[in-house]
Amino acid sequence: MNHHGSHLWLLISMVVSGVCLGNAQVPFPGKCPEVKLLDAFDAEAYMGVWYEYAAYPFAFEIGKKCIYANYSIIDNSTISVVNAAINRFTGQPSNVTGKAKVLGPGQLAVAFFPGQPLTKANYLVLGTDYESYAVVYSCTSVTPWANLKIVWILTRQREPSAETIAKAKNILDDNELSQAFLSQTVQKKCPQLEGNGTELSAEDDLDVDDFVTTVVPNAIEKA
Numbered sequence: 001m002n003h004h005g006s007h008l009w010l011l012i013s014m015v016v017s018g019v020c021l022g023n024a025q026v027p028f029p030g031k032c033p034e035v036k037l038l039d040a041f042d043a044e045a046y047m048g049v050w051y052e053y054a055a056y057p058f059a060f061e062i063g064k065k066c067i068y069a070n071y072s073i074i075d076n077s078t079i080s081v082v083n084a085a086i087n088r089f090t091g092q093p094s095n096v097t098g099k100a101k102v103l104g105p106g107q108l109a110v111a112f113f114p115g116q117p118l119t120k121a122n123y124l125v126l127g128t129d130y131e132s133y134a135v136v137y138s139c140t141s142v143t144p145w146a147n148l149k150i151v152w153i154l155t156r157q158r159e160p161s162a163e164t165i166a167k168a169k170n171i172l173d174d175n176e177l178s179q180a181f182l183s184q185t186v187q188k189k190c191p192q193l194e195g196n197g198t199e200l201s202a203e204d205d206l207d208v209d210d211f212v213t214t215v216v217p218n219a220i221e222k223a
């Protein structure tokens with residue numbers, strides 16, 4: 001491990017204190033970087049259930065497993081969004097519902113609060129084949145010197161193939177988005193969707209938070 005100046009450490013301590021404040025989201029120096037937007041997007045093909053394979057950590061998902069999103073068309077300009085998860089400690093399911101609007105190819109405005117306007121593209125699909133993977137990106141410039149990013153790798157299967165993940169990671173590379181902060185979502189011992197077998201098991205590997213065990217060491221290694 002080498003020491004690349006102190007800003008990595010600043011970054012990590014910001015991230016770690018973010019976790020403690022229950023406000024975790026990965027901060028990066030500078031403004032939101034440019035990403036490559038899609039030329040075309042088939043919203044209908046994108047609908048349905050997507051499992052979260054991995055994501056940059058953020059508050060909503062701390063301590064959650066079996067995370068998935070279900071998108072469905074409400075009318076020709078509105079999409080319903082349901083994000084659901086299981087609490088890893090209690091086994092309790094939870095969900096939030098929101099709405100989305102397609103503003104451009106792969107550029108969606110998603111809102112979870114009533115009255116929140118659907119005018120800003122805060123959910124960018126950077127790549128998808130609609131059938132196996134999608135890479136989604138969200139970035140907010142909080143000051144001219146810092147931005148908060150979330151990257152998600154979503155998959156149609158709970159346990160996708162290595163090929164599928166490689167395709168998704170290529171899209172991150174194309175956009176120069178770091179894989180170091182990706183934290184893999186636990187998708188084991190999850191209730192089966194639509195099936196009847198909802199045998200919930202509270203015990204999974206409840207080791208220390210994934211964030212501390214995987215993300216930070218990865219980030220340090222790759223810095």
Ligand SMILES: *[C@@H]1O[C@H](CO)[C@@H](O)[C@H](O)[C@H]1NC(C)=O
Binds near residue numbers: 075076077
């Ligand atoms: C969308 O729906 C509105 C009202 O339901 C209708 O007037 C409009 O023509 C529709 N647009 C398209 C592209 O289907």
Ligand SMILES: *[C@@H]1O[C@H](CO)[C@@H](O)[C@H](O)[C@H]1NC(C)=O
Binds near residue numbers: 095
């Ligand atoms: C969302 O949660 C509510 C209870 O809070 C539950 O009734 C509903 O079935 C859940 N929906 C999904 C899709 O999990």
Ligand SMILES: *[C@@H]1O[C@H](CO)[C@@H](O)[C@H](O)[C@H]1NC(C)=O
Binds near residue numbers: 048070072193194
């Ligand atoms: C996803 O949403 C659609 C449309 O509302 C619904 O029919 C389907 O059952 C949902 N799937 C799951 C797994 O919640």
Ligand SMILES: *[C@@H]1O[C@H](CO)[C@@H](O)[C@H](O)[C@H]1NC(C)=O
Binds near residue numbers: 196197
């Ligand atoms: C539920 O699952 C069991 C065994 O997996 C199966 O025998 C049964 O037919 C299923 N019931 C329904 C309603 O799908």
